[in-house]
Amino acid sequence: xxxxxxxxxxxxxxxxxxxxxxxxxxxxxxxxxxxxxxxxxxxxxxxxxxxxxxxxxxxxxxxxxxxxxxxxxxxxxxxxxxxxxxxxxxxxxxxxxxxxxxxxxxxxxxxxxxxxxxxxxxxxxxxxxxxxxxxxxxxxxxxxxxxxxxxxxxxxxx
Amino acid sequence: xxxxxxxxxxxxxxxxxxxxxxxxxxxxxxxxxxxxxxxxxxxxxxxxxxxxxxxxxxxxxxxxxxxxxxxxxxxxxxxxxxxxxxxxxxxxxxxxxxxxxxxxxxxxxxxxxxxxxxxxxxxxxxxxxxxxxxxxxxxxxxxxxxxxxxxxxxxxxxxxxxxxxxxxxxxxxxxxxxxxxxxxxxxxxxxxxxxxxxxxxxxxxxxxxxxxxxxxxxxxxxxxxxxxxxxxxxxxxxxxxxxxxxxxxxxxxxxxxxxxxxxxxxxxxxxxxxxxxxxxxxxxxxxxxxxxxxxxxxxxxxxxxxxxxxxxxxxxxxxxxxxxxxxxxxxxxxxxx
Numbered sequence: 122x123x124x125x126x127x128x129x130x131x132x133x134x135x136x137x138x139x140x141x142x143x144x145x146x147x148x149x150x151x152x153x154x155x156x157x158x159x160x161x162x163x164x165x166x167x168x169x170x171x172x173x174x175x176x177x178x179x180x181x182x183x184x185x186x187x188x189x190x191x192x193x194x195x196x197x198x199x200x201x202x203x204x205x206x207x208x209x210x211x212x213x214x215x216x217x218x219x220x221x222x223x224x225x226x227x228x229x230x231x232x233x234x235x236x237x238x239x240x241x242x243x244x245x246x247x248x249x250x251x252x253x254x255x256x257x258x259x260x261x262x263x264x265x266x267x268x269x270x271x272x273x274x275x276x277x278x279x
Numbered sequence: 280x281x282x283x284x285x286x287x288x289x290x291x292x293x294x295x296x297x298x299x300x301x302x303x304x305x306x307x308x309x310x311x312x313x314x315x316x317x318x319x320x321x322x323x324x325x326x327x328x329x330x331x332x333x334x335x336x337x338x339x340x341x342x343x344x345x346x347x348x349x350x351x352x353x354x355x356x357x358x359x360x361x362x363x364x365x366x367x368x369x370x371x372x373x374x375x376x377x378x379x380x381x382x383x384x385x386x387x388x389x390x391x392x393x394x395x396x397x398x399x400x401x402x403x404x405x406x407x408x409x410x411x412x413x414x415x416x417x418x419x420x421x422x423x424x425x426x427x428x429x430x431x432x433x434x435x436x437x438x439x440x441x442x443x444x445x446x447x448x449x450x451x452x453x454x455x456x457x458x459x460x461x462x463x464x465x466x467x468x469x470x471x472x473x474x475x476x477x478x479x480x481x482x483x484x485x486x487x488x489x490x491x492x493x494x495x496x497x498x499x500x501x502x503x504x505x506x507x508x509x510x511x512x513x514x515x516x517x518x519x520x521x522x523x524x525x526x527x528x529x530x531x532x533x534x535x536x537x538x539x540x541x542x543x544x545x546x547x548x549x550x551x552x553x554x555x556x557x558x559x560x561x562x563x564x565x566x567x568x569x570x571x572x573x574x575x576x577x578x579x580x581x582x583x584x585x586x587x588x589x590x591x592x593x594x595x596x597x598x599x600x601x602x603x604x605x606x607x608x609x610x611x612x613x614x615x616x
Binding site: 122146148149152242244245247248249250251252253254255256257259260261262263264265266268269270 | 308312324326328331335337339348350352356357360362364369371373376378380382383384390391394418428430442444452453454480515517519520527529531533535536538539540542583584586597599600
């Protein structure tokens with residue numbers, strides 16, 4: 122492929138959105154072409170800055186566990202005064218409501234896709250094809266499976 | 280007295296039958312394996328992948344000659360695609376860009392020994408494939424769970440006529456069967472090379488790297504798991520340049536029939552210990568089973584197995600293979616963090 126024909130694919134390549142056979146060919150070209158490689162690096166740097174700027178905070182890992190904890194019934198002993206019992210229940214209720222409200226209103230956007238992270242499918246294709254030399258390798262099937270996986274979008278069955 | 284001797288003889292023959300069948304199976308498999316490297320033929324095959332796209336089926340024409348082969352897809356989504364294997368490397372030919380993408384090839388006899396150590400081979404039946412009588416071999420793991428095979432070996436020539444592959448979950452992954460074959464057919468050497476006008480792309484075709492050389496390429500000392508499933512051993516280490524082009528080390532482990540790979544590469548930009556990280560927390564809610572940074576285990580396309588991604592402090596591990604999820608997690612947990 123020439124630099125001219127590759128240029129329009131570079132933004133997609135930089136953000137990891139270029140899949141399949143075209144992706145394979147463009148990456149091959151970029152590996153060998155210093156100017157296109159430099160262009161991809163520039164695009165990735167811009168993309169990384171944008172993602173950092175737009176990154177929303179992640180919800181704490183134990184959010185739902187803490188909500189469940191707050192919502193669990195509080196054991197009430199017979200000796201507990203009625204007023205304290207009512208106050209405890211109110212506090213627990215308020216805490217649970219607050220936690221649920223926070224959870225619902227939290228403006229978290231989907232976490233950013235890791236920049237320049239290679240699609241898992243490509244590693245899977247490589248793994249499948251590395252079985253080509255195995256003693257009982259069914260090469261007709263392996264070739265077919267790898268080619269179909271290579272052409273399918275990430276995460277979908279070919 | 281004679282009757283007693285006859286009974287004893289019958290009993291001993293009965294007890295010997297399974298082991299004889301196993302010995303026959305292993306011997307037949309060795310013969311078939313040798314023939315794969317020596318035989319010459321032209322065949323038409325059907326390839327079925329029941330787990331891919333709700334059941335993909337395609338027709339393939341195969342030319343084989345002394346360890347080299349050429350495949351042309353005659354139907355389906357891959358119609359027109361050509362693949363040639365010259366015995367050293369396999370080339371994927373792309374008619375649009377007129378390029379040939381190489382990958383290492385060539386079989387090794389010791390891999391068959393490993394397979395026979397880890398799998399039981401037995402003769403199960405005699406059936407016909409493409410009108411030819413064939414012996415059916417069953418290949419099952421000695422340390423289940425694991426994948427299995429049924430292989431139909433031509434009784435006259437020992438050429439493999441059909442292969443059914445089952446994954447670790449016992450599902451039929453693929454089935455390829457000869458529908459017509461001309462044994463002994465000669466094919467010119469030019470059929471096993473990239474056609475004129477095709478550019479063979481530069482790609483590392485080295486089979487195995489040294490640990491030091493591969494560590495230099497990826498920028499950190501390679502990590503190996505302390506735990507391996509029974510029967511597995513390191514098969515090869517190689518350099519992968521997939522995805523963004525960033526170098527990734529591939530450590531492939533095999534038991535002769537089944538395999539898994541551990542890819543390891545540096546974090547991409549924005550994937551270090553920044554927001555989204557913390558003690559006991561993985562990326563994007565990928566909570567590990569007792570291990571920080573262990574991601575979700577995903578089923579791969581076409582029934583090719585599972586993948587598990589693990590984030591360590593200085594690198595990302597990706598484990599890929601047809602192994603139960605618990606086994607993948609156990610291997611991942613044994614990687615040095």
